[in-house]
Amino acid sequence: MEVLDHPASDKAPFGQAVRAATERGGGWMGWVIRVEDIAPLVTRLEREPVDGHRRFPDNRVLKWKQIGVKGLINDPQLPFFVCYENPELHPSGAIGEAPEVNIAGLTIAGDPDRVREWLGLSPTQTSTVIDFTFIAPHGNAGLMSVTFDTPNGQVVI
Numbered sequence: 321m322e323v324l325d326h327p328a329s330d331k332a333p334f335g336q337a338v339r340a341a342t343e344r345g346g347g348w349m350g351w352v353i354r355v356e357d358i359a360p361l362v363t364r365l366e367r368e369p370v371d372g373h374r375r376f377p378d379n380r381v382l383k384w385k386q387i388g389v390k391g392l393i394n395d396p397q398l399p400f401f402v403c404y405e406n407p408e409l410h411p412s413g414a415i416g417e418a419p420e421v422n423i424a425g426l427t428i429a430g431d432p433d434r435v436r437e438w439l440g441l442s443p444t445q446t447s448t449v450i451d452f453t454f455i456a457p458h459g460n461a462g463l464m465s466v467t468f469d470t471p472n473g474q475v476v477i
Contacts, residue, residue: 333370333386333389333390333393334372334389336389336390336393337349337350337389337390337392337393340393340396341396344396344460344462347462347463347464348462348463348464348465348466349392349396349463350392350396350398350399350400350462350463351399351426351463351466352399352400352401352402353399353400353401353402353439354401354402354403354404355401355402355403356403357403358385358387358401358403361387361401362387364440365387365388367387367388368387369385369386369387369403370385370386370387370389371383371384371385372384372385372386372402376409380409381406381409382404382406382409382410382411383404383405383406384402384403384404384405385402385403385405386400386401386402386403387400387401388400388401388438395434395461396461396462396463397428397429397430397431397434397435397461397462397463398430398434398435398438399438399439420470420471421468421469421470421471422468422469423450423466423467423468423469424450424451424467424468424469424474425450425451425452425453425466425467426450426451426452426453426463426465426466426467427452427453427454427455427463427464427465427466427467428452428453428454428455428461428462428463428464429454429455429456429460429461429462429463429464430454430456430461430462431454431461432452432454435452435454451467465477
C-alpha cells in the first residue's frame with residue numbers, strides 16, 4: 321500500500337499512518353481490532369472517534385468510526401480500533417460468517433505491558449483467540465509478522 325500524493329492524504333490520519341510506515345521502510349503498517357461498540361473505548365482512552373468511509377463503484381458507502389490511527393504513527397506496536405456502522409457492506413463478507421482463513425497469531429516487537437494496557441487487559445492476559453509473541457521489547461516497535469490458519473495449513477507473512 322502506498323499513500324496517494326495528494327494534499328487530502330496528508331490531512332487524513334490513515335494517510336499519515338501509511339506515509340509513516342513507508343518512511344520506516346515498509347512492512348506491516350500496523351494492526352486493527354474490530355469492535356461492536358466504540359463508546360467504551362471513547363471513555364477508557366479519553367479520545368473521540370474519527371469518522372471514516374469507503375465509497376464503492378455502485379455508490380454504496382461503508383461507514384465506520386475509528387480510534388487510535390494517530391497513535392499508530394507514534395507507537396506502531398499498538399492497534400487502532402474500528403467500529404463499522406453498516407458491517408453488512410464490509411468487503412470481506414458478512415461479519416459473523418466463518419471465514420476460510422483466520423489470524424492465528426501476531427508477532428509484535430514491543431512491550432507486552434504497553435499493548436495490554438492499550439487493549440484494556442489484565443497484566444497476564446492478551447487474547448483468548450489469537451496467539452501473541454513479543455520480541456525485542458526495547459527495539460523498534462511494530463507488527464513484525466502475522467500467522468494465518470488456512471485450509472492448506474499455516475502461512476506466516
